[in-house]
Amino acid sequence: MTKQSIIFFDIDGTLLNHDKKLPALTKQSIFKLKELGHKVAIATGRAPFMFEDLRKELEIDTYVSYNGQYVVLDGEVLFTYPLDMMSLEKLTADALLKDHPIVYMDHEDMKANVLKHQYIEESIRSLKIGRFPTHDPHYYKGRELYQALLFCREGEETSYQQSFQDFDFVRWHPVSVDVIPTGGSKAKGIDKIVEKLGFSRERVYAFGDGLNDKEMLLTVENSVAMGNGEEEIKKVAKYVTKSVEDDGIYHGLQMVGLL
Structure with a gap:
């Protein structure tokens, strides 16, 4: 019997290729891991409702979503870290003055504070989830939100970073950019699951490709960057596998000795 490990996978650019498709060999590799007795989990910036179909296809019920703000273990909520509502209200007011729309997100839905905006359509369409936020400018009131999306061009988030100490701004x-609570990350969400299950550090693995994976790959003992990943991410990972388009998950799992 192989000694059990836990492996966390990012979704976009890691499990899913650039067409948002799950490569056949990746799927086979996930089920082989489970057959060998390992625990398989997802660690993503996506909302839970944005990868429900993928969870069902891969039969995964443990995940870190919203970059660590909403964590589920075996189908049960283990940890949540919501946004500060007063700061979010001020962010909304500041962003409206700059024509930077916001989408508010909880575990069930997402709502935009404007009726329509090119940036929202352009970025959400790239996820190919077949769903767009509807309009509700007051959705942030009276409920816990785990992430917001601020729509602005590269570099324009700098002024927000300087003004809002309660938030981290992570471009995707x-x-x-994702707006998450300061100090929130996939790494912290992973820690909650690992601590609950009692895995030792050397039995924890993580695969990722984007900037929101950086802390995860810096923290997890056995970190694997995808060949298609950001150069900054490849530098911090322990291993670099092939591209998602070249069955990088399968080759990476072989590289670290799990398959």
């Missing part, structure tokens, strides 16, 4: 698209 040329016209959009």
